[in-house]
Amino acid sequence: MxxxxxxxxxxxxxxxxxxxxxxxxxxxxxxxxxxxxxxxxxxxxxxxxxxxxxxxxxxxxxxxxxxxxxxxxxxxxxxxxxxxxxxxxxxxxxxxPDDFHARMSAVERGYVYRIVNRRAPLALDDGRAWQIGRPLDAEAMDAAARILIGRHDFTTFRASLCQAKSPVKTLDVLTVTRSGPEIRITARARSFLHHQIRNITGTLVLVGEGRWPVERVRTALEARDRSKGGPTAPPDGLYFTDVVYGTADNNQGR
Amino acid sequence: MxxxxxxxxxxxxxxxxxxxxxxxxxxxxxxxxxxxxxxxxxxxxxxxxxxxxxxxxxxxxxxxxxxxxxxxxxxxxxxxxxxxxxxxxxxxxxxxPDDFHARMSAVERGYVYRIVNRRAPLALDDGRAWQIGRPLDAEAMDAAARILIGRHDFTTFRASLCQAKSPVKTLDVLTVTRSGPEIRITARARSFLHHQIRNITGTLVLVGEGRWPVERVRTALEARDRSKGGPTAPPDGLYFTDVVYGTADNNQGR
Missing domain, CATH: 3.30.70.580 (Pseudouridine synthase I, catalytic domain, N-terminal subdomain)
Known part of the structure; x- marks a missing residue:
């Protein structure tokens, strides 16, 4: 075998x-x-x-x-x-090796969320990105993202159906970058809560639209209450990009 | 009106x-x-x-x-x-203005041809790129592309159904670049012959596969004979990217 x-x-x-x-x-x-x-x-x-x-x-x-x-x-x-x-x-x-486990041996997972910020619908990327017509301030979104980096109780961004034992996760990377009409949110962590990236994305978009000041993301995070977060972004824009597996040392915690 | x-x-x-x-x-x-x-x-x-x-x-x-x-x-x-x-x-x-004409006022057209050079089929880009399993040498393809830049009789790369009056065209840009498994051929000219980019792409791929030495592209071009060129690449990878319109000066020739 x-x-x-x-x-x-x-x-x-x-x-x-x-x-x-x-x-x-x-x-x-x-x-x-x-x-x-x-x-x-x-x-x-x-x-x-x-x-x-x-x-x-x-x-x-x-x-x-x-x-x-x-x-x-x-x-x-x-x-x-x-x-x-x-x-x-x-x-x-x-x-x-026989002790490799795709889920449990993973030490880092990467995701990208693609937003296309333009009025026109997506002819080529329908179902593969979130089209948002209202102008988004990607720099404000990136500033808000920085608040979420690190080890936090992410209850505010956790789906009610989430089966994780703890709402505490360490977000290693969360960046928002713009290239023309496309805004990319890059997220990396050992593991994520259910809907965590989509809930964070929906919240960052509120900041990008100017409906939330940047600091409200901190208030929302600290509330540890899903009802204080933004809406869940559609699945269309989310891509599971890669998984990092570590050495035996890295896997001690599994 | x-x-x-x-x-x-x-x-x-x-x-x-x-x-x-x-x-x-x-x-x-x-x-x-x-x-x-x-x-x-x-x-x-x-x-x-x-x-x-x-x-x-x-x-x-x-x-x-x-x-x-x-x-x-x-x-x-x-x-x-x-x-x-x-x-x-x-x-x-x-x-x-009333004298603007989308086709006749254009002074430059840009196209990109996307090749994904990997064995696996395209789950996300099916129909939107040409998947080629055999390893391609993009640098050799770029060297071959350089032979085609400039004003030439492109009969070798012209579809038999092409309605253009003359097979002579000026190719301003033709570059081949690789980024991971993706190879992009960028082409810019005032105008193109029917199937010109797809026929050039099919020919450059022969060079990329090592089946043609780079210099054979020059021989093919100079033959002014469609049967001396490579096959027509599939439409899947071809994107019409942009059109440049000029000032009144630029449009004198129309």
Missing amino acids: SRWKITVEYDGRGFVGWQRQDNGPSIQQCLEEAVEKLSGETVRVHGAGRTDAGVHALGQTAHFDLGKVLTQRAIRDGLNFHLRPAPIAVLDAEPV | SRWKITVEYDGRGFVGWQRQDNGPSIQQCLEEAVEKLSGETVRVHGAGRTDAGVHALGQTAHFDLGKVLTQRAIRDGLNFHLRPAPIAVLDAEPV
């Missing part, structure tokens, strides 16, 4: 999200079915992050155990063959 | 191309119908470039004449309202 790590890109539209659910197709289910078609083995594919319906990935990672002996290339190309025509692509497959 | 210039973004998939045709929906037809729904007037919308089926635009420009008096914002937002759900968006509308 060998453990395999795969890196996966997907368009989240049309899926109920990463995780298997009864109400529609999930990324996890598509991958598990592709592995079964390729190898004849019924496996469980464990992902690094449980992205929501409509959320995309450029570099989700996952692992599974396979009895059949296959090359890296045969796994990558074979899974891609069997995944068609689903908008899911296996970018890479590599053998990993 | 006022003349209006519009800047248009579209996803070329599902269209027969810019120009009205009997065999399916065109961008031109969708825009003309939207203008009619907005104003009640039957107009002809003239585009700066006749993009082929499957070719996209980030900044196609077009003009039309309107009797009804409307603001810039009413035209942009009204056209976008009536264009739904077609993947066409009017980014901007502005009044122009």
Whole structure:
């Protein structure tokens, strides 16, 4: 039995999200079915992050155990063959030690949220970015983002359905940058609460629109009350970009 | 009667191309119908470039004449309202002098061709880039591109159906750059022959794959024979990015 790590890109539209659910197709289910078609083995594919319906990935990672002996290339190309025509692509497959776990061994996760700040609808990026017509002040949004960096109780930005044991997380990176009409929010942390980035994004947009002064984000954070935060941004603009795995040292806490 | 210039973004998939045709929906037809729904007037919308089926635009420009008096914002937002759900968006509308002509007044057109050079299929960019699995040498492609810059007889890269009077064109810019798995070919000229960029791209890819030495592009160009050029690249990766309009001086030649 060998453990395999795969890196996966997907368009989240049309899926109920990463995780298997009864109400529609999930990324996890598509991958598990592709592995079964390729190898004849019924496996469980464990992902690094449980992205929501409509959320995309450029570099989700996952692992599974396979009895059949296959090359890296045969796994990558074979899974891609069997995944068609689903908008899911296996970018890479590599053998990993038996104690590697896509979710539990992860030491950092990266996400990007794309906003297109213009009046016109999105002809090319419909479903892949959040189109906002009102002018946004990206510098104010970045100043507000800085308040959220570090170790905090993020209850204000946590979905009511969140299953995490603690609302305390350490946000390592949260930046807002503009390039033409596009505003990108980059977030990195060991792990995130459910809807944390979308709730933070919805709040930063209130600042960008001038409806909230920058400092109100601090008040909202300190309130530890979801009703004091901004609305949840749509899933369209959110991309799970990458996962960092550490050395044995980094993984002590898992 | 006022003349209006519009800047248009579209996803070329599902269209027969810019120009009205009997065999399916065109961008031109969708825009003309939207203008009619907005104003009640039957107009002809003239585009700066006749993009082929499957070719996209980030900044196609077009003009039309309107009797009804409307603001810039009413035209942009009204056209976008009536264009739904077609993947066409009017980014901007502005009044122009009566002698402005989207096609004939253009002094420079810009295109980008996107190649994603990786084995995995495109989950997020399917239909919006050319996926090539074999490793490409972008530096060799750029060296070959340099041979084509300038004023040449481009018969080797011209579609048999091309209606231009002369095969002689001046290519002002042709660069090939790589960023990770993505290779971008940027091309700028006053005007292009039919399929010129796609035929050049197909040829540069032969160089990138190492199947053609760089200098064979010069031999092909000098042969002035379409059969000596590489294959036509698919429309998926081609984007009409922008059009430059000049001063009265620049337009003398029109």
